[in-house]
Amino acid sequence: MAGPGSYRPLLRELRNAASPSWWVQPPGGPRKLWGVLTMLLHNAWLRAREACARRLGRQPQVVCPICGFAGQAFLTGLRSNWRLRYGRECPQCHSRERHRFLWLLLRDRYKIEDWLGFLVHFAPRAGERRAILAGTRAWYLSADLDPTGMDVCLDVTSLPFRSGSVSYVICSHVLEHVTDDRAALAELRRVLAPDGSAFISAPLFGESTREYGRADGQDHEHVRRYGRDLQYLLEQYFGVTVHEVSTEYDAQTVQRYRLMPGEVIYCCRP
Numbered sequence: 001m002a003g004p005g006s007y008r009p010l011l012r013e014l015r016n017a018a019s020p021s022w023w024v025q026p027p028g029g030p031r032k033l034w035g036v037l038t039m040l041l042h043n044a045w046l047r048a049r050e051a052c053a054r055r056l057g058r059q060p061q062v063v064c065p066i067c068g069f070a071g072q073a074f075l076t077g078l079r080s081n082w083r084l085r086y087g088r089e090c091p092q093c094h095s096r097e098r099h100r101f102l103w104l105l106l107r108d109r110y111k112i113e114d115w116l117g118f119l120v121h122f123a124p125r126a127g128e129r130r131a132i133l134a135g136t137r138a139w140y141l142s143a144d145l146d147p148t149g150m151d152v153c154l155d156v157t158s159l160p161f162r163s164g165s166v167s168y169v170i171c172s173h174v175l176e177h178v179t180d181d182r183a184a185l186a187e188l189r190r191v192l193a194p195d196g197s198a199f200i201s202a203p204l205f206g207e208s209t210r211e212y213g214r215a216d217g218q219d220h221e222h223v224r225r226y227g228r229d230l231q232y233l234l235e236q237y238f239g240v241t242v243h244e245v246s247t248e249y250d251a252q253t254v255q256r257y258r259l260m261p262g263e264v265i266y267c268c269r270p
């Protein structure tokens with residue numbers, strides 16, 4: 001015998017068929033408005049607190065290694081689902097945790113200022129691009145499928161470079177958007193010089209990768225959600241060194257630069 005729960009699909013169907021305007025919530029409507037308003041208010045409060053702290057000569061609590069901003073807190077930003085990202089974004093260069101970690105790693109451990117040769121950076125943010133351009137002597141090329149603000153439009157699965165001609169690659173939070181990530185890795189392996197390095201990262205969740213099969217609008221248009229097994233995939237193409245925030249830096253440094261302890265960057269070499 002059918003219980004009350006069995007009627008729910010029917011009810012949903014009826015509601016969808018009727019489609020009254022009050023029933024169908026516009027995508028991001030009230031939630032977007034609420035997110036934007038609370039973000040603006042929160043940031044207004046943070047800016048006022050920053051101004052007071054400066055007047056009182058208070059010691060800075062956070063520092064951005066990319067642009068040199070030093071203050072009481074970073075600003076709050078919005079996620080694509082309109083939820084708030086508290087105290088994560090640099091007010092000067094708009095860097096987030098992952099940009100600051102990448103920059104610290106390249107500057108301190110991999111001595112980016114000494115790099116020579118050819119560096120390809122996929123999908124950098126403006127602040128990140130400026131910092132790396134200013135911080136290295138390598139010939140720098142920024143690239144993305146969307147050429148807005150980039151030097152060139154490039155598809156990471158089909159690069160117009162000779163084999164072994166690229167000295168450095170930075171490919172941060174790109175592979176989760178690429179339908180054929182194996183083709184991208186094979187192509188990066190092909191173009192990388194024998195003594196070159198590729199710095200690869202992606203948002204990681206749990207141990208195992210989950211394929212969506214298509215770009216998921218609920219998850220930043222990603223085509224998959226990588227787990228920590230991304231390392232094993234990379235190891236099919238490269239020799240991999242794993243750098244994780246929590247093992248690279250002490251708690252004080254993590255707090256000072258507002259890094260994310262679980263963030264990982266893979267240094268990949270042929």
Ligand SMILES: [Zn+2]
Nearest residue numbers: 064067090093
């Ligand atoms: Zn900054």
